[in-house]
Amino acid sequence: MVDKCNLTIESGKGGDGMIAFDNNRKADGGDGGDGGDVYVVGDTNVYDLSKLSELKKVKAQNGENGNKNKKSGKKGDDLEIHLPLITKIFNEDGTELLTVSMSGIKVKLLDGGKGGEGNFTLRGDGWDGKMSRKKGGEQLIKNIKLELNLKSDAIFLGFPNAGKSSIVNSLSNAKYKVAPYEFTTLNPQLALMDRYVLMDLPGLIEGAFKGKGLGKDFIKHTKYASLLVHCISLENENILDSYNRMREEFLNISETLYSIPEFVVFTKADIYSDEQLVIKKKELSKQFKDAIYISVFRKEDVNMLKEELKKRLSSISNSIV
Ligand SMILES: Nc1nc2c(ncn2[C@@H]2O[C@H](COP(=O)(O)OP(=O)(O)OP(=O)(O)O)[C@@H](O)[C@H]2O)c(=O)[nH]1
Numbered sequence: 001m002v003d004k005c006n007l008t009i010e011s012g013k014g015g016d017g018m019i020a021f022d023n024n025r026k027a028d029g030g031d032g033g034d035g036g037d038v039y040v041v042g043d044t045n046v047y048d049l050s051k052l053s054e055l056k057k058v059k060a061q062n063g064e065n066g067n068k069n070k071k072s073g074k075k076g077d078d079l080e081i082h083l084p085l086i087t088k089i090f091n092e093d094g095t096e097l098l099t100v101s102m103s104g105i106k107v108k109l110l111d112g113g114k115g116g117e118g119n120f121t122l123r124g125d126g127w128d129g130k131m132s133r134k135k136g137g138e139q140l141i142k143n144i145k146l147e148l149n150l151k152s153d154a155i156f157l158g159f160p161n162a163g164k165s166s167i168v169n170s171l172s173n174a175k176y177k178v179a180p181y182e183f184t185t186l187n188p189q190l191a192l193m194d195r196y197v198l199m200d201l202p203g204l205i206e207g208a209f210k211g212k213g214l215g216k217d218f219i220k221h222t223k224y225a226s227l228l229v230h231c232i233s234l235e236n237e238n239i240l241d242s243y244n245r246m247r248e249e250f251l252n253i254s255e256t257l258y259s260i261p262e263f264v265v266f267t268k269a270d271i272y273s274d275e276q277l278v279i280k281k282k283e284l285s286k287q288f289k290d291a292i293y294i295s296v297f298r299k300e301d302v303n304m305l306k307e308e309l310k311k312r313l314s315s316i317s318n319s320i321v
């Protein structure tokens with residue numbers, strides 16, 4: 001996934017006005033068309049900046065020159081750059097230009113050059129006007145920097161191999177890679193659960209804040225989330241210790257991450273028999289009052305988690321409104 005890139009944007013040049021005469025030696029050269037403008041548009045169907053980073057430069061269409069018979073040149077097509085949410089746009093000097101945070105909203109970054117006038121428009125009584133025309137306005141060129149901060153409602157974090165991707169897959173139509181080893185997930189990946197966006201993340205290990213494992217670079221994508229689903233595998237021998245170590249890691253990474261409302265989900269509940277699970281739950285109930293225990297292999301568990309997540313997410317979004 002590409003979450004940063006430099007891009008050169010260029011508007012269209014205005015078409016030149018034309019000098020032409022009809023059979024009666026009257027001015028009839030048309031105006032040039034305007035050059036295309038450059039816009040950015042928030043688009044939830046775009047997931048990263050890989051396409052733009054390959055292109056490096058994008059350009060709106062030039063306006064066509066005016067023609068004889070008073071024919072105006074065609075306006076150049078505007079260029080719409082579709083950006084994933086949330087993309088921050090910076091000027092070349094690093095100052096912030098704007099943030100694209102809503103789907104479908106279109107913002108103009110560059111104006112196309114104005115089309116020049118032909119001698120029909122500029123005609124006067126004398127020959128001077130008849131011999132004049134204006135050239136099209138020049139195009140504008142700008143270098144920008146794009147930085148993506150993926151937007152999601154709930155983020156799934158925990159130690160590697162905790163079962164995060166398995167859960168995200170089970171709650172949505174996603175088919176992300178799942179495997180019995182650490183760091184299967186290498187980049188943040190989004191999935192849709194009804195109207196909520198879930199973000200499956202790479203596993204964190206102690207010292208991630210200092211760059212251990214896959215580091216903490218990807219955490220910048222979590223700052224807009226309203227719920228942190230902390231996944232802890234019941235395979236852990238000391239669950240409380242494992243929980244506390246991860247909380248400390250969250251804090252070391254950032255206070256923002258630490259302060260996102262947390263929901264603890266104990267994974268791989270099927271490793272215990274029903275009786276053993278009752279004992280385990282009782283043991284953990286003191287420290288983890290609102291936690292949920294699930295096996296991705298049991299439909300009823302997945303449904304229960306889904307309902308609980310929806311309940312929590314809707315109460316959070318209601319409280320924001
Ligand atoms: N028994 C059992 N195994 C599970 C369950 N959920 C996941 N697993 C297994 O646990 C292993 C890790 O699952 P993943 O979903 O890849 O775990 P992850 O947390 O996304 O791992 P990373 O991306 O490496 O951090 C896989 O072999 C899964 O099949 C579960 O509910 N029960």
Ligand SMILES: [Mg+2]
Pocket residue numbers: 164165166177178184185200201202203
């Ligand atoms: Mg994973």
